[in-house]
Structures are given as C-alpha cells and as structure tokens.
Amino acid sequence: MEKNNPFANALQQLATVNELLRIDKNIYAQLQHPQRILEVSIPVKMDDGHMEVFTGWRSQYNDARGPFKGGIRFHPDVSRDEVKALSAWMTWKTAVVNIPLGGGKGGVAVDPKKLSDRELEELSRGYMRAMAKFVGPELDVPAPDVYTDPRIMGWMLDEYEKMLGTHAPGVITGKPLSLGGSEVREFSTAQGAVYVMARAAEKLGLAKNSTVAIQGFGNAGSFMAELLEKAGYRVAVLSDSHGTICNYMGLKVAAVAAHKKNTGSVAGYVGANNEGEKHCLEHQVDILIPAALENSINAENVNFIQTKLIVELANGPISPEAEKIINEKNILIVPDILANAGGVVVSYFEQVQNASGYYWKKEEVRSRLQEIMERAFDEVWHEKEKYRTTMRLGAYALAVRRIETAMKDRGRN
Ligand code: NAD
Numbered sequence: 001m002e003k004n005n006p007f008a009n010a011l012q013q014l015a016t017v018n019e020l021l022r023i024d025k026n027i028y029a030q031l032q033h034p035q036r037i038l039e040v041s042i043p044v045k046m047d048d049g050h051m052e053v054f055t056g057w058r059s060q061y062n063d064a065r066g067p068f069k070g071g072i073r074f075h076p077d078v079s080r081d082e083v084k085a086l087s088a089w090m091t092w093k094t095a096v097v098n099i100p101l102g103g104g105k106g107g108v109a110v111d112p113k114k115l116s117d118r119e120l121e122e123l124s125r126g127y128m129r130a131m132a133k134f135v136g137p138e139l140d141v142p143a144p145d146v147y148t149d150p151r152i153m154g155w156m157l158d159e160y161e162k163m164l165g166t167h168a169p170g171v172i173t174g175k176p177l178s179l180g181g182s183e184v185r186e187f188s189t190a191q192g193a194v195y196v197m198a199r200a201a202e203k204l205g206l207a208k209n210s211t212v213a214i215q216g217f218g219n220a221g222s223f224m225a226e227l228l229e230k231a232g233y234r235v236a237v238l239s240d241s242h243g244t245i246c247n248y249m250g251l252k253v254a255a256v257a258a259h260k261k262n263t264g265s266v267a268g269y270v271g272a273n274n275e276g277e278k279h280c281l282e283h284q285v286d287i288l289i290p291a292a293l294e295n296s297i298n299a300e301n302v303n304f305i306q307t308k309l310i311v312e313l314a315n316g317p318i319s320p321e322a323e324k325i326i327n328e329k330n331i332l333i334v335p336d337i338l339a340n341a342g343g344v345v346v347s348y349f350e351q352v353q354n355a356s357g358y359y360w361k362k363e364e365v366r367s368r369l370q371e372i373m374e375r376a377f378d379e380v381w382h383e384k385e386k387y388r389t390t391m392r393l394g395a396y397a398l399a400v401r402r403i404e405t406a407m408k409d410r411g412r413n
Contacts, residue, residue: 003268006085006294012320014088017396020387026413027404034084034352036060040130042108044122055109056127059087060140064406067138068104069094069344071145071174072127074152078107082294084143089315090344093337095399097376099348104140106131112147121155124148132163133272137355142173142345143275146293149219150186154179170354173347182350184365185343189313190223190367192342193334194231195373197287197311200334203381211285213237213247213307216292217256217266220313220340224289225253233287239280241292243267246275290317297322305331312336327390334340335392336400338380345372 012034020030057080060068069085070090073083083105112120123407134140142155154177160171164381169180179181186192201210208283212233214221214403217240225235234250242265245251251272259269281288282304290296291313297305302322311334312328318326318333326333346369353359360368383394389407407413 002244005081006316007081007088009053009295009316010085010088011101013392013396014400017393017400020310020389020393021397021400021404023400023404024408024413027407029402030407031062031403033059034059034087035063036134037080037084038131038134039080040121040127042130043128044119044126046119047116050069053128054108054110056106056125056130057083058106058131058134058140058142059083059104060134061087061103061105062403063102063140063410064403064410065095066100066102067136068140069101069143069347070103070105071143071343072108072148072152072156073145074108074110074112074147075122076109076111077293078109083107083287085294087299089337090400091403092396093341093344094348095402096337096380096395097341097345097372098402099345099372101141101344101348104142105145106142107145110195120152124152124155125159128159132160135160135171137168137351141170141351142172143343143349144219146218148304150174150176150181153181170351173350174343175350180344180350180354180359182353182365183360183362184369185346186368187223187227188346188365189220189340189343190227192345192369192373193220193224193289193311193313193339194227194343195209195342195370196334196339196377197309197376199232199377199381200309200332201287204332206286206308208232209234210237210287212287212289213239213280213283213285213319214289214291214313215239215280215296216254216290216314217260218291220343221289221291222253222257222260224291225251226257229253236285237280237283238266239292240266243278244275244280245269245272245276246279247272287311290314293315295319297326302326304405305329307331310334312339315340323392328372333390333392335395337374338391338395341376342369342373345369
C-alpha cells in the first residue's frame with residue numbers, strides 16, 4: 001500500500017497496540033479487516049439529461065459491541081481504503097467512550113459542490129436505496145461526515161422510510177430536529193473536544209486564555225472556534241483550503257464566520273494577517289487543532305510545528321512519521337478517537353431518544369456528554385500512565401481491550 005494510505009496507517013496503529021497488549025491472535029487477525037464492505041454504483045440523472053454513475057462504499061468494520069455506526073462522506077478523494085480506515089477508527093472510537101455501538105463508515109467519490117440541489121438529493125436518495133438492506137437502527141446507523149449534513153440525512157431517512165413503509169428515525173443520526181434529531185448534535189463533536197481539551201490543558205498547566213490555531217474552519221472547526229472563544233481561549237489562527245488568517249489578540253469568530261458565509265473562505269478577512277493555507281500549522285500557539293482532512297500534519301511540515309498540545313478534531317490528521325517527531329518533541333496529542341468522539345456520543349443519545357420517543361433538553365444532552373467525555377479522558381490518561389506511553393496508545397489499548405472482551409464473550413475467538 002502506498003505511503004500515507006489511511007488504511008495502512010490504521011493497521012500500523014493497530015500493530016503498535018498489539019505489541020503493547022498482545023491481543024488474542026485470532027481476534028487480532030479479524031481486527032485487521034472490515035467484517036463487510038459494500039461497493040455500489042449510484043446512477044444520477046443530471047440536470048442536462050445525461051446519466052452520471054457515482055461509486056459509493058459502506059464499510060462495516062466491527063459490530064461486536066453493538067450496531068455498526070459511522071458517518072457518510074461526500075468528497076472527490078473518497079476511496080475504498082479511506083472508508084475502511086475511517087470505519088476502523090469508528091470502531092475504536094465507540095469503544096473508547098464506551099457506548100454500545102460498533103464501527104462503520106460510508107462515502108461517495110463526488111465533488112458535491114459541483115452538484116445542483118436536485119442532483120445532490122438524487123445522489124443521497126440513491127445511496128440510501130443502494131444500502132437500505134444493509135442498514136437499520138439495530139444493524140448499521142449512518143450519520144453526517146465531511147460535506148454531508150442534516151438536510152442530506154433528512155432525504156436519506158425519507159428514502160429509507162418510504163422503502164420500508166414505516167417510521168424508523170433511529171436508522172440515521174444527525175437528522176434535523178424536526179425529524180427526531182438531538183439537541184447539541186450540530187456542535188457535539190466540537191463540544192466533546194472542548195471537554196477533553198480542558199482536561200488536557202489542565203494536565204499541562206495551560207492558562208485559560210491560551211492561544212489556539214485551528215486548521216479547517218468547516219463544520220467541526222468553526223463550532224470549535226466559537227466554543228473556545230466563549231470559554232475564554234484566544235483563537236489566534238484559523239485556516240481553510242483557501243488561506244490562513246492570524247491575529248494573536250484573538251480573532252472575532254462570529255465576524256470570521258460571517259465573512260466566510262459571504263465569500264466562501266476565511267481568506268481576505270480584514271482584522272488579521274492573511275497568509276497561505278499551509279502557514280496555519282507553523283504558528284507558535286499553545287494549542288493546535290487540526291480539523292481538516294487526513295495526514296495534514298506529515299513529514300514535510302511537522303518540523304515547523306511549535307505548540308504544546310495538539311487536539312485531533314479531524315480523523316487521522318497526523319501521519320505516523322510525523323507523529324514520531326511530535327512525540328520526541330514532547331508535544332501532547334489528544335488522539336482523534338477520543339478528541340472527536342463527541343459527535344458519535346450525541347448520535348448515540350439521538351438513537352436513545354428515537355427509541356423511546358422522548359426528547360431531552362439541551363442542558364441534559366450537554367451534561368451527559370460532558371460526563372462521558374471526561375470519564376473517557378480520565379480512563380485514557382490512566383492507560384497512558386500505566387503503560388508509560390502516549391495518549392493515542394492508551395486510548396487504543398482501552399478500546400481494543402473492550403472490543404477483544406466483547407468478541408471473546410461472543411465466542412468469536
Ligand atoms: P468540513 O468539510 O465541514 O470542513 C473541513 C474544512 O477543512 C473546510 O473548511 C476545508 O476548507 C478545510 N480544509 C481542507 N483542506 C485544507 C487545508 N489544506 N488547509 C486548511 N483547511 C483545509 O468537514 P468537517 O465535518 O468539519 O470534518 C472535518 C474533520 O473532522 C474530518 O476529518 C472529519 O472526519 C472530522 N470529524 C467531523 C465530525 C463532525 O461532526 N463534523 C465528527 C467527527 C470527526
């Protein structure tokens with residue numbers, strides 16, 4: 001597999017955990033493969049009348065602890081191996097926060113920005129039609145990911161329910177509130193990351209008004225910026241695929257969001273220095289938050305990084321070679337499977353609410369999320385200390401042990 005293939009990275013991380021834990025060899029053999037991977041063709045009649053056929057995937061990695069769970073990504077770079085890697089990470093993620101779910105992930109290789117609203121809806125409904133036999137509230141529960149959102153979840157839910165002729169809101173999470181979505185879900189990934197970041201900052205003795213850089217002012221990154229500003233941190237650097245903006249006094253996040261809404265990017269925002277998108281990682285800040293795509297911190301740029309704490313809001317943002325260097329520099333990494341698990345925790349709450357037909361208030365969701373995230377952080381920290389290792393390995397050790405136990409209890413060894 002080529003360098004920086006995300007699935008190769010995922011397997012490499014698992015191999016490192018195996019060295020530490022000595023996982024049962026029959027279970028380790030199974031954990032290196034998804035239980036099932038579906039590849040489908042999705043024909044969409046385009047507005048000009050021609051038929052375009054898109055390729056979609058759903059990787060169902062492991063369901064020992066509960067139904068497969070994971071988002072659907074619409075992005076031109078989506079590939080079978082990316083979907084497999086993301087589904088493995090979802091398996092570890094649901095285990096690390098100890099919610100009764102397994103791991104899965106879906107995706108379509110498409111640039112959704114090039115589609116009209118009608119074409120996007122056709123594609124979303126087509127994806128669900130192709131997958132309908134393989135998903136379900138007790139089987140596999142998708143959710144949003146990069147370039148998919150509550151509107152798309154609403155179309156997919158509608159398609160599924162039409163096919164089944166019944167209501168089944170628990171088949172998908174991240175739905176609009178009107179269709180059984182949960183309070184807090186919209187910003188749950190960022191909210192969860194804030195809770196674990198605060199714990200990590202405390203361990204390092206960082207001040208409340210520490211400086212922060214966020215790479216990727218998208219769905220997760222923009223909520224993170226807003227919540228951190230509200231909590232008193234100085235959001236000094238923000239970037240997206242078009243550029244980086246920087247103001248060490250602290251950027252006004254709502255104004256940046258308004259600028260991005262008008263222009264499509266953070267670039268060109270007045271009241272900040274404007275730089276190329278690559279410069280985001282090079283700033284001297286207390287906390288760096290990658291919130292874009294995989295391997296954005298790699299062998300080429302890792303030596304420019306100057307920070308004390310990295311909180312992985314994105315999935316797999318640090319390549320294995322870069323990680324070695326970061327660890328040598330003694331920079332603490334709060335790993336993705338813990339840092340961005342808030343989204344799946346609130347997805348789980350959404351399913352619980354759908355199953356009971358009774359909906360919780362915002363404060364109730366928030367406090368239950370805080371409890372789960374802080375407990376998971378403390379448990380991961382305990383593993384890190386026990387094995388004298390990194391937080392990533394501590395998190396993997398905790399997660400893989402839980403999965404191993406469930407697989408053994410099912411007699412799958
Ligand atoms: P998004 O598409 O809304 O945002 C991604 C952002 O990254 C965009 O603003 C894009 O411009 C920016 N970007 C792309 N390339 C860049 C580059 N080279 N430099 C700087 N910025 C760049 O996606 P999202 O939903 O916010 O997801 C981002 C990451 O967080 C992904 O890894 C995703 O898997 C992870 N994540 C998201 C959620 C969620 O609930 N949204 C949950 C868990 C994990």
